Amino acid sequence: MSAAPKRRVGVLISGGGSNMAALIAAARDPAYPAEIVCVVSNVADAGGLAKAEAAGVTARVVDHKGFADRESFERAVVAVLEAHEVEIVALAGFMRLLTPWFIERWRDRLINIHPALLPAYKGLHTHARALADGVKIVGCTVHFVRPEMDVGPIIVQAAVPVADDDTPDTLAARVLTQEHRIYPLALARVASGAARVVADADGRERVATRDLAGPDAALISPL
Numbered sequence: 152m153s154a155a156p157k158r159r160v161g162v163l164i165s166g167g168g169s170n171m172a173a174l175i176a177a178a179r180d181p182a183y184p185a186e187i188v189c190v191v192s193n194v195a196d197a198g199g200l201a202k203a204e205a206a207g208v209t210a211r212v213v214d215h216k217g218f219a220d221r222e223s224f225e226r227a228v229v230a231v232l233e234a235h236e237v238e239i240v241a242l243a244g245f246m247r248l249l250t251p252w253f254i255e256r257w258r259d260r261l262i263n264i265h266p267a268l269l270p271a272y273k274g275l276h277t278h279a280r281a282l283a284d285g286v287k288i289v290g291c292t293v294h295f296v297r298p299e300m301d302v303g304p305i306i307v308q309a310a311v312p313v314a315d316d317d318t319p320d321t322l323a324a325r326v327l328t329q330e331h332r333i334y335p336l337a338l339a340r341v342a343s344g345a346a347r348v349v350a351d352a353d354g355r356e357r358v359a360t361r362d363l364a365g366p367d368a369a370l371i372s373p374l
């Protein structure tokens with residue numbers, strides 16, 4: 152029996168692309184249910200572009216500054232994704248807000264990673280804000296994207312304990328290590344169909360994960 156075809160994934164970046172690199176590395180496994188077929192950056196000198204090319208993945212720049220409005224920028228991004236027959240889009244440090252048009256175009260096939268335990272600490276400077284609040288557990292989240300920023304059904308989270316001497320940078324580094332674990336895991340679940348969005352009678356959405364016997368206990372990192 153031949154293996155199920157891999158789902159075709161496009162990754163959108165704006166920066167260093169370490170999460171993108173983690174997805175590319177995971178997808179090298181022949182058993183992984185997705186392949187990364189292209190990377191698009193809205194920033195011309197994003198470090199992730201060279202990493203993608205070094206890994207043999209097509210990398211394109213669509214610089215938002217060259218477009219009159221968000222939607223025309225996004226139409227250019229979609230043209231690249233469609234040219235590569237992309238089925239799933241993964242935002243990996245992509246720092247542009249997307250319009251409802253784009254988000255609906257990829258509904259339940261558009262995922263994002265955020266460096267906090269959503270729904271806490273949406274937006275920017277998550278680690279500095281968490282330290283200022285004195286919280287003891289932080290983390291990261293992969294979720295399906297909805298039009299509101301950093302909102303959407305949660306696919307996987309990892310928890311990271313805060314140390315007394317943590318700075319925003321030390322915390323960011325430990326959280327990033329967990330991001331690199333959970334993003335490939337979450338994408339695999341989406342690509343294989345194991346993670347899917349279900350809604351309750353009130354229309355509130357969450358992700359149901361097939362074959363998950365208990366809680367994701369491994370997703371709590373050591374201090």
Ligand code: GAR
Nearest residue numbers: 166167168169170243244264265266
């Ligand atoms: C990651 O920490 C990611 O979670 C964050 O940007 C960083 C990108 O790093 N994303 C956001 O803050 C989105 N709201 P990377 O380019 O090395 O993957």
